Amino acid sequence: MRFLRYWFVELLRSRGAHSSAVVRPHGTEMCKELKTKVLRLLPPTSNGPSVQHEGHPDGAEVLRHTVKALKEGHVVAVPTDTIYGLACLAQNSEAVAKTYDIKGRNSQKPLAICVGEVQEIYKYCKVKVKEELLNDLLPGPVTLVFERSEVLNADLNPFTSLVGVRIPDHPFMRRLCQMCGEPLALTSANISSHTSTVAVHEFEELWPKLSVVVDGGPIGDQSRLGSTVVDLSALGKYRIIRAGCALSSTVDVLNRKYGLSEEPGED
Template sequence: MCKELRTKVLRLLPQTLNGPILQRHESHADGADVLGQTVKALQEGHVVALPTDTIYGLACLAQNSEAVCKIYNIKGRNEQKPLAICVGEVQDIKKYCKVQVDEELLQDLLPGPVTLVFERTDLLNRDLNPFTSLVGVRIPDHPFMRRLCQMCGEPLALTSANISSQNSTVAVHEFKELWPKLAVVVDGGPIGDQSRLGSTVVDLSTRGKCRIIRPGCALPSTLDVLQHKYGLSAVTLGE
């Protein structure tokens, strides 16, 4: 059972040239304060809800085993289904993944609506996806998410903000039944891509090949980069 929290709902206002402005629903708070509150909740082992460039997500610190367990309980998620990690910068990927591709390829795809799957390094929490040697990594094209990862200084475990088997969400009211189990809900407004498909997931753990695990919302543009620019051979899941 997840203990009910006094959930803080924080509203993400439109971006400025210097990044997003954030404001609490209950009272005014500047952007640094809201980012600070979200980081504090994560560091205390809580789960938070956040907007990404595709759908809303649930996140916790990937290196915190108890927090990872909370995400599974909140979603009712099968424990044999992996969680992705989210980092703030391309160079951070190599800390947690054994990268088999050129950094230029990573720069071409990230930040963006793509999850890249690699062999994990020993630095990543062993209790995160202990049933597989692989891990998916994301850098959402969303300033708030990137700043949050940078401030945390470690990866976030990330999954969609919905009860398992239900539709992905593109507005915070769509997962309101989960709010009592979350420390912070960051309301970024409706997400522009209404497809609800989530990110395109590609396994790049085998040199020279790319395996499509989930088509997601960016398959054509992703394949264009992987196949036409870098000459990788594409296969679909099950091949």
């Protein structure tokens, strides 16, 4: 799989409130008081996979650290194909509440879920479009909104019967979801109403509240627009909820290829 071309090493940082950090076995840096692991994702080299640094954790070990943190009910920061995100297990009500607290997010604003494969969408959503449409848009910078199924945690967005679902075009995120075996709740890594982030230092004030921060480097797009959000809960129709970074290509698929008609929406 593509994610195997990625190797991970820790991000050694020592400044400000983090100056008292101690280095743990395997080279994982942890904030002494807050136990925040900050791990760096290295891209593959032009000649193949990045070289693993002696004494530092490899990709499988960093994934294990992140999965362990999620399974223990913590919130982590992760890179996606659009912006940096905060993630927790969607089926864990306490972790979902913690995510809202960390962001200072309005409790009436929904969180999306993130899965690793298209087939998993059918477990948590009631899909009214062709599977070919899903495969045309996902993985990619699009959030598709469907009616939620009864399997999804009732405490996640209890104020609506709908839920947005993502499969980021990012090998680390897809593998993380696969290893967790359940959906992640996903939202942008920033304080609510603040600008979306495309580098980990931009949300450094949130680090003390997170168990793991995965540094994937600057997000390539740099637009900060986030994913295009489209409501597909009505048969034969679509509604754009947020234009995002992939509006034109998304509408082209929905309208021209599959003949869905657009309902008035909001940006």
